[in-house]
Amino acid sequence: MAFEVTPIENSADLTRQPVSLALLFALAIAFFVFVTALSRIYHSQQHVLAVSSCDRGVADLNAGRYSAAVNEFRTALRYSPGNFDYELSLAEALLELKRADEAFEYLDSLRERQPDNGQVNLLLGRIAAASHKTDEALRFYHNAMYATWPSDQELRRRDTRIELIEYLLNADSKAQAQSELISLAASLNDQPNQQTRLGQLFLQAQDYERALAAFRLSMKSAHHNHADVAGAGVAAFELGRYPLAKQYLQAAVAADVHDEKSSAMLRITELVLQMDPFQRQISSTQRGKIVIQAFTVAGARLTSCSAEHDAPAPSSFQALVDKWTKIKPEITEHRLQKDPDLVEAAMELVFNIEHQTSSWCAAPTESDTALLLIARLHEGS
Amino acid sequence: MKGVDVRIAQESEPTRSASAHDRPLSGSAMVLRSMFREERFFLVLSVFIGVFSGLAVVCFRFAIEWCRIYILGTNPELSPVRLLLAPAIAGLVVAVAVIHVFPLARGSGVNQTKAALYIYNGYIPLRTAVGKFVTAALAIGSGQSLGPEDPSLQIGASLASALGRRMRLSRERMRLIAPVGAAAGLAAAFNAPISAVLFVIEEVIGRWTAGILGSVVLSAVSSVVIMRWFLGSDALFRIPIVEMQRPFELIAYSVLGIVGGLASVAFASGIGALRPRCRELPPWTQYFQPAIAGLLIGFIALLGAPQVMGAGYEYIDQAMHGQFTWQFLALLAGLKIITTILSFISGTPGGMFAPTLFIGAMLGAAVGGAEHVLLPSLSFSPGTYALVGMGVLFAGFLRAPMTSVFMVLEVSGNYSIILPVIVANTFAYVISRRLQPSAIFDVLTRQDGLDLPSMEEQREESVPRVEDAMEPPPPGVVTTDDLLERAWLIVDQAPERMCLVRLNPTGWGMLTRDEIAKLVQDGKAGASIGSVLNSGAMPYLHPDHPLDMVLRYIDRWPVLPVVSRANIGKLEGIITQHNVMEKYRDVRSD
Numbered sequence: 001m002a003f004e005v006t007p008i009e010n011s012a013d014l015t016r017q018p019v020s021l022a023l024l025f026a027l028a029i030a031f032f033v034f035v036t037a038l039s040r041i042y043h044s045q046q047h048v049l050a051v052s053s054c055d056r057g058v059a060d061l062n063a064g065r066y067s068a069a070v071n072e073f074r075t076a077l078r079y080s081p082g083n084f085d086y087e088l089s090l091a092e093a094l095l096e097l098k099r100a101d102e103a104f105e106y107l108d109s110l111r112e113r114q115p116d117n118g119q120v121n122l123l124l125g126r127i128a129a130a131s132h133k134t135d136e137a138l139r140f141y142h143n144a145m146y147a148t149w150p151s152d153q154e155l156r157r158r159d160t161r162i163e164l165i166e167y168l169l170n171a172d173s174k175a176q177a178q179s180e181l182i183s184l185a186a187s188l189n190d191q192p193n194q195q196t197r198l199g200q201l202f203l204q205a206q207d208y209e210r211a212l213a214a215f216r217l218s219m220k221s222a223h224h225n226h227a228d229v230a231g232a233g234v235a236a237f238e239l240g241r242y243p244l245a246k247q248y249l250q251a252a253v254a255a256d257v258h259d260e261k262s263s264a265m266l267r268i269t270e271l272v273l274q275m276d277p278f279q280r281q282i283s284s285t286q287r288g289k290i291v292i293q294a295f296t297v298a299g300a301r302l303t304s305c306s307a308e309h310d311a312p313a314p315s316s317f318q319a320l321v322d323k324w325t326k327i328k329p330e331i332t333e334h335r336l337q338k339d340p341d342l343v344e345a346a347m348e349l350v351f352n353i354e355h356q357t358s359s360w361c362a363a364p365t366e367s368d369t370a371l372l373l374i375a376r377l378h379e380g381s
Numbered sequence: 382m383k384g385v386d387v388r389i390a391q392e393s394e395p396t397r398s399a400s401a402h403d404r405p406l407s408g409s410a411m412v413l414r415s416m417f418r419e420e421r422f423f424l425v426l427s428v429f430i431g432v433f434s435g436l437a438v439v440c441f442r443f444a445i446e447w448c449r450i451y452i453l454g455t456n457p458e459l460s461p462v463r464l465l466l467a468p469a470i471a472g473l474v475v476a477v478a479v480i481h482v483f484p485l486a487r488g489s490g491v492n493q494t495k496a497a498l499y500i501y502n503g504y505i506p507l508r509t510a511v512g513k514f515v516t517a518a519l520a521i522g523s524g525q526s527l528g529p530e531d532p533s534l535q536i537g538a539s540l541a542s543a544l545g546r547r548m549r550l551s552r553e554r555m556r557l558i559a560p561v562g563a564a565a566g567l568a569a570a571f572n573a574p575i576s577a578v579l580f581v582i583e584e585v586i587g588r589w590t591a592g593i594l595g596s597v598v599l600s601a602v603s604s605v606v607i608m609r610w611f612l613g614s615d616a617l618f619r620i621p622i623v624e625m626q627r628p629f630e631l632i633a634y635s636v637l638g639i640v641g642g643l644a645s646v647a648f649a650s651g652i653g654a655l656r657p658r659c660r661e662l663p664p665w666t667q668y669f670q671p672a673i674a675g676l677l678i679g680f681i682a683l684l685g686a687p688q689v690m691g692a693g694y695e696y697i698d699q700a701m702h703g704q705f706t707w708q709f710l711a712l713l714a715g716l717k718i719i720t721t722i723l724s725f726i727s728g729t730p731g732g733m734f735a736p737t738l739f740i741g742a743m744l745g746a747a748v749g750g751a752e753h754v755l756l757p758s759l760s761f762s763p764g765t766y767a768l769v770g771m772g773v774l775f776a777g778f779l780r781a782p783m784t785s786v787f788m789v790l791e792v793s794g795n796y797s798i799i800l801p802v803i804v805a806n807t808f809a810y811v812i813s814r815r816l817q818p819s820a821i822f823d824v825l826t827r828q829d830g831l832d833l834p835s836m837e838e839q840r841e842e843s844v845p846r847v848e849d850a851m852e853p854p855p856p857g858v859v860t861t862d863d864l865l866e867r868a869w870l871i872v873d874q875a876p877e878r879m880c881l882v883r884l885n886p887t888g889w890g891m892l893t894r895d896e897i898a899k900l901v902q903d904g905k906a907g908a909s910i911g912s913v914l915n916s917g918a919m920p921y922l923h924p925d926h927p928l929d930m931v932l933r934y935i936d937r938w939p940v941l942p943v944v945s946r947a948n949i950g951k952l953e954g955i956i957t958q959h960n961v962m963e964k965y966r967d968v969r970s971d
Contacts, residue, residue: 028432035440
């Protein structure tokens, strides 16, 4: 093993240096080529393993086996570190497992790599929404809406906006939701299902006029769609257009007899139409009868409300009782026909009673509700 | 087998006919020219060392991964049979290979590289690189609780040594070539060139000089470039957002430093105490020690902690991102200490860097989690605590304080983490030094029967200085303008029997009593000292000079002036050979 080492200062060595360096260079290139070949084998094997793990992960994710999906995506990332799609899938699986912090770490780094990726921004928006960080959620959702999507770009953007609107509605940010809804309406075509969804969202955002318009637009194509007529009924009801609401709600109940909500709303609508003494096309006799009925309903409300509470009633409530008791003898058909001011006075007392009792007493009956709606209908008139 | 790692290298060390400085040269110009050429050639060679080391480390990483795939399988959930048998059988194969074919491949490789530098003139057999490559890949790939960094370091050093021999470098350069290769190997394995350079300087070479630094940096950078070409530039783990909201949270990191320091001591003590015992067992047991270690590690994995197998970087990543509870993290840290001790004391080739980082990350995240439970107001980020924990164990266990700080900075790429890292590392380092005076590499060196210089002891060693041994200035000092009779009066009373002369404009000279007496006899008592002084300027020292510098001049000048750095004409004291010897005697008796 022993060998001689000649120092570098030897002139022969000095001349040999360039040759040595050339040999080293050649050796380095040969080694490099060898490692490149090895690297290709290695990376192709890693790629195959990564793809198979990812495929299993996607299957697990679709089947709701999120833990298994996380393991598979992690394995895929082990074989293909930093792969964008695998990290994104892993983040999705982690989100399904409610491991939002961990998912955020992945998504945040993915966003740094592709700031305009729609899916990444959408998932980040969901995380922010779940954490009730509204500003952040809005920013990410908006990024997602204007981002690039690999396929069905318009559809994905629309879905993202709808998701944002739903989040805003849940967060009780109705004003922001309405402005998003207006943008959404502009981007939709006349397809019934899209208009139905739009109408429902407008309903949730309490923009009943636009909701009614959306349902009507949808009904042009699908006349007997239950969701449309029910939605239109609700919108018309909320707008105080009770005759129209009655039509739609009747159609909704006819289309689906199990639609309890429409049935209840229809009953109230009918009561509103029956119990409104200020309708123009009724006789004075009929008006008198309606006032008497309303006065009786209000009296019953006062009685039931008094019975609910052991504690002494507030003075304002007692004043209403006294006033109702005092005026009651005057409330006859004859007097009412002759004295329009009495009709006004009686109905004002009725409306006052319904307003006061709605805040202090138990849930109103359908008749009471109808009277409240009539009161709202004629407020300011 | 005790001391087998480096003693065999000693047996096969080559003999040298002459060093660069032994051989007569044609002239000083030739010396300068050749020195310059060798320096330049060495720098170019460093780049090639980096390239070859980088390529070798890339192959090593491929080999580990292939071993893992073919031994442990590709399923995320490992089968119990494989968990138990794979590391055990691989351990048996590794033991046979190490005992019969590659005896120098045992252990981590850091000490072997140091031995090459300090004992074997840079000689590491190429066979060591091959052995380390094969056995470490098999061991780590089969799940032994060891890492690839230290073997990469040794592979790099071994390749560098082989290249240096082929290039017929001088002895001085040959000594340095192993650390240059070591830095390249470590940098490629760690994907962290700064940490690799610092570690090699701090733990292997122990000193900074421009020549060494240039070569080490060049080799480290070129190896990292090669590694990234083939394996990409992604960090070993995803770095989370680093958080530290309030300054008083440094107290929480101090607690981590204390816990990390204690864990480091436990880890190092375990290895230090059990390794000699395993070596004292009958020689035939050495065939089975890695297998038994593998079996026990497989059993621990089977019980629910497969994270302790192999280097475990992917689990560090998961710990950093809060995937484990703090209780499980603490359990993993403890189990990793046990499994790494098992693997290492059994003589299985493999490194301790990755396990150290693993333990640190788990411990850091565990301590952070526990603190957050106790004090919910703390801005707990498992990633930050895990990163700091890695630095803490690095400082406490490997006892490389500077590397530990820069390693965390380099890995995290985040400067804002520096305060917690410095605070926690300092605590860990101080506690570790207090409870375990010798660093783990020094302990291993001594167990191998070698006496390599301890870098830590060198760092801590207080060097005696001139000011520690010098005497006060003599009462009289003359100038060149004074008459000789004044010098005669002074020297007559001076115990040193000489008189210091302040030269004009600067410098010092000396007249002995005999010289003055002779001049006086010659009738020159009235002459100025400048006109009769023949000896010229003498060397002088400053108070902060190392004491051994005195020895360079003391054979010619019995007394040396010690002068102020601010004013060379101001005499601070004098020093003699007797003073130096007295001081060294005191130091020895201390």
